[in-house]
Amino acid sequence: MTTNPPMAESAAPHVPNETMRAWAQQRYGGPETVEPVRVPVPTPGPADLLLRVRACGIHAGDARLMRGDPALVRLAFGIRRPRTATRGIDVAGTVVAMGAAVTGFRIGDEVVAEIGVGGGLAEYAIIPAARAVSRPARISPAVAAALPVSGGTAWQALDAAGVHSGSRVLVIGASGGVGTYTVQLAAQRGAEVWALAGERALDLMTDIGAAHAFDYRRVQPGSPEIPAESFDAVIDIAGTVPLSALRGLLRDGGTVVLVSGAGGKILGPMGRMLKAVFLSRRRRRIRSLAATAKPEILAQLLELTAQGTIRPVIERTYPFHAARDALAHVDAGHAVGKVVVTVE
Ligand SMILES: NC(=O)c1ccc[n+]([C@@H]2O[C@H](COP(=O)([O-])OP(=O)(O)OC[C@H]3O[C@@H](n4cnc5c(N)ncnc54)[C@H](OP(=O)(O)O)[C@@H]3O)[C@@H](O)[C@H]2O)c1
Incomplete structure (x- = not known):
């Protein structure tokens, strides 16, 4: 304030x-x-x-x-x-x-x-x-x-996944509004960022801090390019990869954070969120995010932007x-x- x-x-x-x-x-x-x-x-x-x-x-x-x-x-x-x-x-x-x-x-x-x-x-x-x-x-x-909703959601997703310096993070849906902040903020925390994004944004992904970037239409999570059991955190902003496949990407102790999820016309992602509760394990967790307005995070996003740390x-x-x-x-x-x- x-x-x-x-x-x-x-x-x-x-x-x-x-x-x-x-x-x-x-x-x-x-x-x-x-x-x-x-x-x-x-x-x-x-x-x-x-x-x-x-x-x-x-x-x-x-x-x-x-x-x-x-x-x-x-x-x-x-x-x-x-x-x-x-x-x-x-x-x-x-x-x-x-x-x-x-x-x-x-x-x-x-x-x-x-x-x-x-x-x-x-x-x-x-x-x-x-x-x-x-x-x-x-x-x-x-x-x-x-900044507010997209930057705030990215920040809260990284917090929910416990991303810190040295974490290896996969961001699925990295080229959208939430994704472009998630990549930058994860890199700013010192994480190694892997981005699954739209093809026309692949160069952008590396410009804003991703170590690796893949076209989501060509490369599937769990393939040799994005191997299973390799990530400390997976931030899923696209919501199209099956939950068991997302969980399979985690190293022991890792966390998947669901920011979005495909679903029906009536309940939307509720079914996927419920399923996530049952698929979550103590050493490989799946958490659903419901981001809320947090002025203290917005203030930090504005400061990082003013400094040129994020763009x-x-x-x-x-x-x-x-x-x-x-x-x-x-x-x-x-x-x-x-x-x-x-x-x-
Ligand atoms: N949980 C929460 O609290 C919360 C908060 C905010 C937003 N959300 C949700 O988060 C979702 C994303 O929001 P957004 O504003 O970031 O969306 P967006 O800006 O519309 O994302 C579009 C981008 O995502 C890429 N993309 C589409 N499908 C993909 C896939 N399967 N894999 C990888 N990349 C894909 C597109 O690439 P192409 O153009 O090449 O297709 C495009 O660059 C929405 O569903 C929104 O409702 C949730």
């Missing part, structure tokens, strides 16, 4: 208009369900900040929420339609108003946050102040907005008027690194 002195009281909003542009959907579905709309600027609650959004990072979770897929998520996010109509979870922006109970922030502060289930693809967005982290001036809003890989930045194209890009499942929308 920022170290600025606390505000004495709630600040009046510096909001130029009472309405704003946003992208919203009235039903679950593909990118075609997301429409440009004009809606009232939201009012921050007592513990919230109102941001003028400068950039919004898009990730696979936004696409899943957009589609309400798997159906199980609709229990939490709206049965018939998304309760929060506007997608966008990772935001960087300027504080323009705040609730009366907020301390530690000032109007004009530049912050980054992972907000709840949406609201970021708009000119203004509400974030809980407890989730906001100061954006270092050296990092652009677009780069900062590429968010941004495949494409879209202007606000093309936000639907950004969602379609991620929804297609072939992004290399991150996709970001800038709010001009």
